[in-house]
Amino acid sequence: MKRIFQIKEIGILIILLVLMGFLGITTRSFLTSENLLTALLNISFIAIMAFGETMVIITAGIDLSVGSILGISSVVIALLLHDYHMAMVPAILSGLLMGTTMGLVNGFLITKLKLPPFIATMGMLSIGRGLAYVLTGGWPISPFPETFTNIGQGKLFGIPNPVLFMIVLAIIAHIFLKYTVLGRRIYAVGGNLNAARLSGVKVDKILILVYAIAGFLAGISGFLMTAWLGVGQANAGQGYELDVIAAAVIGGTSLMGGEGTILGTILGAAIMGILRNGLILLGVSSFWQQVAIGLVIIFAIAFDRLRGGLRK
Amino acid sequence: MSDTVLEVKNIWKEFPGVIALKGINETFLKGEVHAIVGENGAGKSTLIKIISGVFSPNKGDIFLKGKKVRFGSPIDAKSHGIVTIFQELSVLPNLSVAENIFIGQEKTNLGFLSYGDLYKRTKEILEQLEIADISPSTITGTLSVAYQQLIEIGRAVATKADVIIMDEPTSSLTENEVKTLFKIIGKLKDNGVTVIYISHKLDEIFQIADRVTIMRDGEKVGIYNIDEVVEDRIIELMVGRKLENYYIKDSKPRNEVILQVKGFNGEKFRNVSFDLRKGEILGFSGLVGAGRTELMMSLFGFLPYDKGEIYLKGKKINIKSPLDAINYNIGLVPEDRKLQGLILIMTVRENITLPGLDRIKIAGFIKLAEEYRIAKQKVEELSIKTPSIEQKALNLSGGNQQKVVLAKWLNLRPEILILDEPTRGIDVGAKAEIYKLMNEMAKEGISIIMVSSELPEILAMSDRVAVMAEGELTAVLERDEVSEEKIMHYATPRSVLSKAS
Numbered sequence: 001m002k003r004i005f006q007i008k009e010i011g012i013l014i015i016l017l018v019l020m021g022f023l024g025i026t027t028r029s030f031l032t033s034e035n036l037l038t039a040l041l042n043i044s045f046i047a048i049m050a051f052g053e054t055m056v057i058i059t060a061g062i063d064l065s066v067g068s069i070l071g072i073s074s075v076v077i078a079l080l081l082h083d084y085h086m087a088m089v090p091a092i093l094s095g096l097l098m099g100t101t102m103g104l105v106n107g108f109l110i111t112k113l114k115l116p117p118f119i120a121t122m123g124m125l126s127i128g129r130g131l132a133y134v135l136t137g138g139w140p141i142s143p144f145p146e147t148f149t150n151i152g153q154g155k156l157f158g159i160p161n162p163v164l165f166m167i168v169l170a171i172i173a174h175i176f177l178k179y180t181v182l183g184r185r186i187y188a189v190g191g192n193l194n195a196a197r198l199s200g201v202k203v204d205k206i207l208i209l210v211y212a213i214a215g216f217l218a219g220i221s222g223f224l225m226t227a228w229l230g231v232g233q234a235n236a237g238q239g240y241e242l243d244v245i246a247a248a249v250i251g252g253t254s255l256m257g258g259e260g261t262i263l264g265t266i267l268g269a270a271i272m273g274i275l276r277n278g279l280i281l282l283g284v285s286s287f288w289q290q291v292a293i294g295l296v297i298i299f300a301i302a303f304d305r306l307r308g309g310l311r312k
Numbered sequence: 313m314s315d316t317v318l319e320v321k322n323i324w325k326e327f328p329g330v331i332a333l334k335g336i337n338e339t340f341l342k343g344e345v346h347a348i349v350g351e352n353g354a355g356k357s358t359l360i361k362i363i364s365g366v367f368s369p370n371k372g373d374i375f376l377k378g379k380k381v382r383f384g385s386p387i388d389a390k391s392h393g394i395v396t397i398f399q400e401l402s403v404l405p406n407l408s409v410a411e412n413i414f415i416g417q418e419k420t421n422l423g424f425l426s427y428g429d430l431y432k433r434t435k436e437i438l439e440q441l442e443i444a445d446i447s448p449s450t451i452t453g454t455l456s457v458a459y460q461q462l463i464e465i466g467r468a469v470a471t472k473a474d475v476i477i478m479d480e481p482t483s484s485l486t487e488n489e490v491k492t493l494f495k496i497i498g499k500l501k502d503n504g505v506t507v508i509y510i511s512h513k514l515d516e517i518f519q520i521a522d523r524v525t526i527m528r529d530g531e532k533v534g535i536y537n538i539d540e541v542v543e544d545r546i547i548e549l550m551v552g553r554k555l556e557n558y559y560i561k562d563s564k565p566r567n568e569v570i571l572q573v574k575g576f577n578g579e580k581f582r583n584v585s586f587d588l589r590k591g592e593i594l595g596f597s598g599l600v601g602a603g604r605t606e607l608m609m610s611l612f613g614f615l616p617y618d619k620g621e622i623y624l625k626g627k628k629i630n631i632k633s634p635l636d637a638i639n640y641n642i643g644l645v646p647e648d649r650k651l652q653g654l655i656l657i658m659t660v661r662e663n664i665t666l667p668g669l670d671r672i673k674i675a676g677f678i679k680l681a682e683e684y685r686i687a688k689q690k691v692e693e694l695s696i697k698t699p700s701i702e703q704k705a706l707n708l709s710g711g712n713q714q715k716v717v718l719a720k721w722l723n724l725r726p727e728i729l730i731l732d733e734p735t736r737g738i739d740v741g742a743k744a745e746i747y748k749l750m751n752e753m754a755k756e757g758i759s760i761i762m763v764s765s766e767l768p769e770i771l772a773m774s775d776r777v778a779v780m781a782e783g784e785l786t787a788v789l790e791r792d793e794v795s796e797e798k799i800m801h802y803a804t805p806r807s808v809l810s811k812a813s
Contacts, residue, residue: 180676181669188666191655198614198644198652199667199720200635258657 011303012251012267015296019271023278030281037160041228043247043273044166045070045221046240047266050247051173052103052214054265057248058177059190059210060257061117065106066218066244068128070237073099073222075132078141078232081148088148095226096219102128103215107208121211125241132234141232152227162224169217174262186210190257246293247272250300271296315342316378317506318363318394318475323372325358325530330709332358333369334530340475343504345497347517347538350527351550353710353739356510359527360477363508364396365389377474387416395468396477403460405453410434412452413466437466441496457601458489465496476500477508482516483765484600486804494520512550512766514543528552529739552740559747559772563754565592569626570759571728573611576620580606581783584620588728588759593750595774596763598803603783604763605647608730612637612644638667643721645714647732647763653717656706660698661687663705664719671724690719694749711742718749729753732763747773767796781805 023030030036049066056063077095080086086094102124109120143149154161177183188196189206197203218237226232251268253260275296279289318340325333333355340346350356361367363374365383374381376392383389386396403412410430434448443462446455452463461481468476478497482490497507497520511517517524518538526534526549534549551558571588581603588594596604610617613631622629624640631637637644646652654663664687665672672682687701694715698708705716714734721729734750735743750773754760764770770777777794779787779802787802 179678179680181673181678182676184662184666184669184678187658187662188655191657192651194652195655196666198612198634198646200633200638201666202633202635258655 009264016267016271019274027281039273039277040163041160043269044162045225046243046247047166047269048169048221049218049244050265050269051262052217053244054248054253054260055186055210056214057253058186058260063214064121064241065124065128067237067240068125069099069102069215069218070222071132072128073219074226074232074236075135075234077223077226081144082141092223095223099219100212100216103212107211111204111207136234142230148227149230152224170262170266187258246297317342319375321373324370326370328707332530336532340506343501344522345501345507345509345520347509347521347524349512351740353737354527355530356527364394364477393474395473397464399480401460403452403463409450409452409463410448412463413470437469441466458485475506479510526550558744560751561773563751565589565775572623574621578606578610578617584785586778590759591754591757592775593754593760593762593773595770595777597770597777597799598780602780604780605732608732641727643726644730645717649713649717654705654713657704659702659704660716661701663716664690667720668724686723690723694719711738714738728759730761779803
């Protein structure tokens with residue numbers, strides 16, 4: 001029993017199960033596969049971005065620009081498909097390149113100009129969103145070829161495609177962080193930057209890498225969301241950065257750096273998604289939903305701290 | 313008994329992986345200078361941190377003037393009249409001397425500081441300390457370290473402290489500054505203040521202390537009136553064994569020069585040239601702030617350097633980053649293992665393999681079996697005491713943490729190993745093991761640069777001793793000509809020497 005409680009993700013898993021149990025008892029429609037898949041679909045866009053955010057936060061950084069990167073990637077793909085009639089694959093790749101480039105710029109601002117991550121990415125938050133509006137003039141862009149929207153709206157074995165994307169990316173991100181040299185160095189940089197450097201880690205390279213990954217994954221989210229909605233909009237993903245950060249932090253990623261896992265982040269995203277879904281089913285107003293989400297963030301972290309204290 | 317000011321009874325303190333204090337009893341008398349000596353890791357600092365409210369003990373009581381007290385914080389202790397001057401100075405460099413001395417007890421007028429009164433009272437204290445040449449409005453950061461330390465003492469005087477604790481107060485002072493400090497300690501004593509003086513410099517203890525407590529491995533192993541004890545007895549108690557078994561050194565340097573540094577310049581050092589032979593232990597001595605650490609950090613590529621050349625086996629090399637240094641088979645064990653040497657929240661295994669990950673990877677993936685094998689092997693070789701290789705480094709004792717840092721580099725089979733204060737803050741047993749290890753490494757042909765502020769260690773372990781003062785290399789002494797006096801002579805900044813003569 002004691003050993004189980006030492007697994008880091010266990011606390012967050014308990015919260016999730018309690019939440020699901022409660023909703024299963026109090027509402028009739030919660031524990032149906034249809035509803036659960038909808039909830040999963042809704043969190044997939046947040047969760048995919050949160051994998052990148054987790055890596056950024058492990059390095060003791062923060063990326064506030066992911067929501068805007070989602071927006072501009074979405075707009076780039078939409079414009080290329082709709083206005084320029086570009087083939088689907090190059091259009092999608094261009095959108096991902098856009099996201100990655102934005103992430104690289106974040107990385108360079110932070111490592112070469114030595115800007116604090118909060119400031120650099122806050123600037124990029126504004127720049128990205130602004131460019132998305134400039135490119136579209138604020139108008140939504142649609143329609144798209146069906147081959148494209150099918151990627152977002154289709155299912156495989158009854159599971160929505162964005163959810164499958166989320167699962168595959170989670171596995172890749174988990175393996176990357178846990179079993180590769182680069183993954184280990186990401187933890188090292190966040191655990192102690194100076195010690196990492198003195199151990200021969202190219203710290204700047206690692207930092208640029210994580211922001212580029214965060215940008216790339218925000219690009220993927222942008223692509224999936226555009227394909228799912230069937231429309232490209234400049235305001236896509238607005239405000240998502242807070243949900244993304246919350247997912248990582250609820251999942252046990254330490255803002256001090258050096259600690260965090262993909263599994264934890266998925267659970268963190270799931271808690272937020274299930275909570276939103278459940279509150280809707282319970283008929284709670286969307287205004288109160290925000291209050292509830294805030295409370296969960298605070299309690300989840302407090303619970304984790306408390307558990308950490310007991311473990312010592 | 314009536315003149316007992318402070319008494320501690322059966323104080324126990326445990327940290328993860330190490331028991332720092334094992335039932336300490338001690339009394340401190342009014343108006344005495346009470347020295348506490350012991351090797352690093354003996355528990356001196358932990359004891360004073362408990363007395364000054366930084367830590368709370370796991371067991372045991374503190375009595376102040378006969379009354380049981382429990383301090384929740386240093387501020388709490390201060391309000392009871394116990395003030396500590398730690399090694400790390402706590403003056404606020406951007407505030408004036410007066411503001412620093414009276415911080416936290418400023419008199420205000422409708423919420424505004426009354427500077428006239430503040431300066432007047434500061435002047436009185438500065439006069440009392442005989443440093444009235446300093447103006448109360450001087451910005452503290454512009455003063456020398458020694459004066460900043462005196463300002464801290466001034467702060468203690470201003471609070472009318474009964475007990476002033478000084479933790480290694482002379483570690484960054486020149487001889488003259490030490491004299492000034494001792495004069496002030498004498499004055500404090502005359503005024504009935506109890507001074508608890510932590511040091512491992514025995515000559516100082518014999519100059520100013522009334523009584524001396526000796527600690528070793530968390531225990532009190534002796535207490536003497538200073539005129540009833542000789543230095544050798546104290547050392548024996550501190551070290552816990554005969555000195556000849558403590559330092560093991562029978563390695564001999566070979567003729568081959570492996571590293572040459574020529575005209576090396578950086579922010580904190582100038583025109584440094586020296587060479588290092590294969591299998592040699594080259595000691596680097598000097599006062600704190602002489603630029604030794606900065607020199608080593610530049611050699612290792614962690615800090616930039618302006619000018620100068622490095623030759624490795626006669627070939628000129630360029631080191632721009634620690635990774636370059638590592639690729640040239642150079643390793644560095646930094647001065648502060650917690651801030652620079654280790655990633656404390658990572659496991660012993662992950663720490664040991666961090667610099668060598670590139671050597672155990674396949675297609676970017678870490679060969680885990682290989683990693684576990686290396687970690688286990690190193691833990692065994694260096695007899696690192698840890699429940700498992702999956703233990704986080706932060707739960708290890710200082711000595712074992714240091715061995716993990718050494719293991720990191722030994723795993724890479726370095727040709728040159730720079731050790732910056734390799735035995736700082738570790739217990740006596742671990743120290744002896746590290747000396748033994750250094751000797752073995754040198755015998756295997758590894759060249760070692762050892763920066764150390766502990767003269768006994770420098771004298772015992774070095775084949776040659778390089779001495780630095782104010783960023784310059786002032787001497788390189790051969791093993792047969794080196795002595796404590798010679799080192800101190802070359803370590804003392806010239807500006808001070810010329811003033812004294």
